[in-house]
Amino acid sequence: MSFSWAKPYEPKHPFMRWVDERLPLPRLVYGAIGGGYPVPRNLNYFWNFGVLAGLFLTIQIVTGIVLAMWYFSSADGAFNSVEHIMRDVNAGWLIRYAHMNGASFFFIVTYIHIFRGLYYGSYKAPRELVWMLGLVIYLLMMATAFMGYVLPWGQMSFWGAQVITGFFSAFPLIGEPLRIWLLGGYAPDQAALTRFFSLHYLLPFVIAGVTILHIWALHIPGSNNPTGVDVKNERDTLPFHPFYTAKDGWFAGLVLLAYALVTFFAPNYLGHADNYIPANPLVTPAHIVPEWYFWPFYAILRSFTVDFILPAKLWGVLAMFFSILLLFFLPWVDKSSVRSGSYRPVFKRFFWLLVLDVVLLGYVGGAEISARNIALGQIASAYYFLHFLVILPLVSALERPLPLPNSISESVLHGEVEEAAPAGQTKRRGGSVATATAE
């Protein structure tokens, strides 16, 4: 895999040579995230978010395994066991808050990662499978997050389970039996809670597995880059280690700082107070919304209010599922041969409109239902589909992209050759200290 100039693994220590001959695991690591994986030299900070997603997946798995040591998946005991974790278990409050907010941060970095791919055309050939595997991970994340949110068995948990499984009842004929089968009852109860716990524990490991496929598929063509221009020779790349390990490392520190700030100082800011009320099958909370990362889809779901051939309920559910499924076809919807949005003036404008649209959908999804919000949601939902189904194909057919740089190195250097020359071998501009050393 990767480029012809990728450095092969050459173990220096005899023990590592011994291991490498028997189990080439160090070789695999070296070629995947070490000095043997050449990466375009011009990546900007938006390329840090894949590693961050991996980091938060790890945090979620580690804190989740610990929580599962104390959590009871029983309808009678679940809520109390979470309170027990919060009050009695040593550092339990910290581990649970880390898990709660870890989920939010996992989604934050994943959304930035997805929009990075949308802007820079990372879904285009030859990275279609990278994109599609990423979407599979995203769908698995949504399923995992939803089931995890049910586990504390508070009011939001219970009614979240009721509403989300209610989606399936929208399908004609099979809908209601399907919903009852999924819940193992007529309403969320013990059976649903236990199976959600089982799957919530399983799916993260499935995500980890698909992540390996995602990275494997990525490493065949290598990373895309802000110009979208293919890597041409060794001058266009840097070895992953130490250059990108260092950059990812320091940026991860920065993001972990933000994560720690939220976890310690506003641990419940991203949650709902109602979920600290034990589940009550007889009372629905007045303002029921999913977690913030589902709001855009929730807005699409709520935008269908009138029966039109099909019942409104079915339209909402279909539109919500389709809003994600259509992303799988993106590599064939956007036919422009230019990848990066930086060289596509029309596409760029519509990209930012889409971002605004999704933010607006998010706002509507989290807001209370009112005539104004429903209208806003309907417009924003319509625009979402319009973007992918009409605007994008038209733009890619009609747009005249800007001239691309000949190579990554050329775009980085802007013709200033001396900047790329080794230190001390060329004249420096300005700076009294620098001048002094040069002499």
Place this chain on the structure above:
Amino acid sequence: MATRAQSAEVPGTTGPEGEGPSDGYRRRDFLNVAAVSFVGVGTVAAIAPLLVQMAPPADVLALATTEVDISKIQPGQAIKTTWRKQPIFIRNLMPAEIKAANAVPLSELRDPQTLAERTKPGKQNWLITLGVCTHLGCVPLGAGEGENRGPYGGYFCPCHGSAYDTAGRIRAGPAPLNLMVPTYQFTSPTTVQIG
């Protein structure tokens, strides 16, 4: 610019632009060591809560004492109760059992202790021990009526054949120590607080 100028003034760091080491160490070396050390400290701080969570939680520690009413235990009888979820044997020894225990020379014992050392002054008939065999943790027989009390007339562990005498001391079999005497006190003539 300011940092460049400062670093040039600090001895033991580097030349102004990061090259030209004055003493073999570059500014980058310092940054590397500092960054990696900081990550190390952070990792330890992050792992600590994952380890301390395994220790007994507050509600388990809150069960550290148990009060037992012993007024109904006749001489020769024993009861089983629990303390920290572990079985406790409370036995009201008969005079013959006390005599038998005191008749054993300490040199014969694997874990030498007198009955007086294992009971409270003036309450030598009350033998209070953990019902946990010191070999591998089974519950010995002998506290229940009609149970096998073993060759030494105290307790007998059916798992691996450890035999305890009337003072709960190990006499035969693989167990290394006498049955453990927990911390306890008489809060009234008929009440014992264990723990």
